[in-house]
Amino acid sequence: MAEIIVVTSGKGGVGKTTTSASIATGLAQRGKRVAVVDFDVGLRNLDLIMGCERRVVYDFVNVIQGECTLKQALIKDKRHENLFILAASQTRDKDALTVEGVEKVLDELKSDFDFVVCDSPAGIERGAHLAMYFADRAIVVVNPEVSSVRDSDRVLGIMASKSKRAEQGGEGIVEHLLVTRYSPKRVAEGDMLSIADIEEILGLPILGIIPESELVLQSSNAGVPVILDDKAPAGQAYADAVARLLGEERPMRFVEVEKQGLIKRLFGG
Amino acid sequence: MGLMDLFRKRKPASAAVAKERLLILVAQERAQRGGPDYLPLMQREILEVIRKYVQINNEDVQVRLDKDGDQDVLELNVVLPDSDTER
Numbered sequence: 001m002a003e004i005i006v007v008t009s010g011k012g013g014v015g016k017t018t019t020s021a022s023i024a025t026g027l028a029q030r031g032k033r034v035a036v037v038d039f040d041v042g043l044r045n046l047d048l049i050m051g052c053e054r055r056v057v058y059d060f061v062n063v064i065q066g067e068c069t070l071k072q073a074l075i076k077d078k079r080h081e082n083l084f085i086l087a088a089s090q091t092r093d094k095d096a097l098t099v100e101g102v103e104k105v106l107d108e109l110k111s112d113f114d115f116v117v118c119d120s121p122a123g124i125e126r127g128a129h130l131a132m133y134f135a136d137r138a139i140v141v142v143n144p145e146v147s148s149v150r151d152s153d154r155v156l157g158i159m160a161s162k163s164k165r166a167e168q169g170g171e172g173i174v175e176h177l178l179v180t181r182y183s184p185k186r187v188a189e190g191d192m193l194s195i196a197d198i199e200e201i202l203g204l205p206i207l208g209i210i211p212e213s214e215l216v217l218q219s220s221n222a223g224v225p226v227i228l229d230d231k232a233p234a235g236q237a238y239a240d241a242v243a244r245l246l247g248e249e250r251p252m253r254f255v256e257v258e259k260q261g262l263i264k265r266l267f268g269g
Numbered sequence: 270m271g272l273m274d275l276f277r278k279r280k281p282a283s284a285a286v287a288k289e290r291l292l293i294l295v296a297q298e299r300a301q302r303g304g305p306d307y308l309p310l311m312q313r314e315i316l317e318v319i320r321k322y323v324q325i326n327n328e329d330v331q332v333r334l335d336k337d338g339d340q341d342v343l344e345l346n347v348v349l350p351d352s353d354t355e356r
């Protein structure tokens with residue numbers, strides 16, 4: 001039976017899709033059968049980041065409306081045969097996703113996969129709510145910045161009361177923070193919230209710290225999740241986060257200011 | 270003014286300010302969470318009533334909902350100004 005993981009944030013543009021793509025790919029690299037689902041109806045993007053945009057034939061809403069089977073809509077990743085992508089619909093109909101429809105699709109996915117990763121849209125509206133409603137685990141993506149931190153606390157509050165697990169009164173969703181676009185240099189200069197600050201404010205365990213990195217943009221440009229770039233610090237940090245998700249202990253990397261070599265300091269880097 | 274003073278004159282680190290603001294805001298929003306929707310409105314009305322007697326600022330009234338066993342307890346905290354400012 002699969003575990004459903006939602007990647008959410010409240011605030012937009014903080015790195016949910018980047019994270020969903022890399023975490024799903026990382027889990028697949030570790031031999032798990034993984035489906036990654038784009039819940040951003042009307043703003044499909046996960047396909048681009050995963051590099052499969054030209055192979056989208058059917059989408060999530062087509063499956064819900066019975067226009068195709070789930071099997072037909074799942075796109076097999078070109079690099080990992082145990083990784084599948086379900087694209088979001090580009091419809092402008094806000095009500096295309098229904099609770100029953102989403103539940104039916106997730107149930108079917110659960111029987112066939114080890115992990116189902118749900119890439120949530122921004123905000124706290126229907127799409128975001130449905131993405132987290134059936135989750136067993138949540139990765140709350142947060143940038144070290146005031147509005148992102150505040151919004152993630154709101155999302156955590158909503159998850160604590162309006163998820164299926166919460167409504168059933170049992171154990172709630174297991175929550176983690178993933179801090180992305182972290183810049184140790186700006187933290188050292190006193191202009192960016194530190195990991196300790198964010199932990200203290202939100203009071204949640206941190207699954208990973210992804211440094212700000214130019215290579216993320218290059219990876220998106222190429223349609224290759226950054227976790228596949230093993231020279232990119234952001235990719236390595238995502239690999240650490242995946243290991244922690246699987247219960248392994250890994251020290252946090254890329255949290256100190258990089259010591260520059262003498263030559264670099266003299267001639268600029 | 271020595272060279273060191275230049276360094277000391279730096280503005281306070283903005284991240285420290287951000288952290289203080291967030292700690293207060295998040296605590297406040299959590300206290301209201303799960304509470305009835307009328308809480309913010311009630312807080313405003315309580316503020317208005319108190320203002321008929323003394324001048325206080327918005328942040329001088331804190332309303333929070335706590336649980337004591339099965340009971341919901343509404344905690345009202347009002348900071349009154351020094352007595353000579355009473356009208």
Ligand SMILES: Nc1ncnc2c1ncn2[C@@H]1O[C@H](COP(=O)(O)OP(=O)(O)OP(=O)(O)O)[C@@H](O)[C@H]1O
Pocket residue numbers: 009011012013014015016017018019040120121122180181182210211212213214216217220234
């Ligand atoms: N660690 C990082 N370093 C640098 N840039 C990053 C990093 N993570 C994400 N980005 C950039 O931030 C932008 C937004 O990322 P992404 O699309 O993943 O966010 P999102 O939360 O899914 O946005 P939306 O809310 O619109 O769905 C992208 O341009 C991406 O390349």
Ligand SMILES: [Mg+2]
Pocket residue numbers: 016017018040045120121
């Ligand atoms: Mg996105």
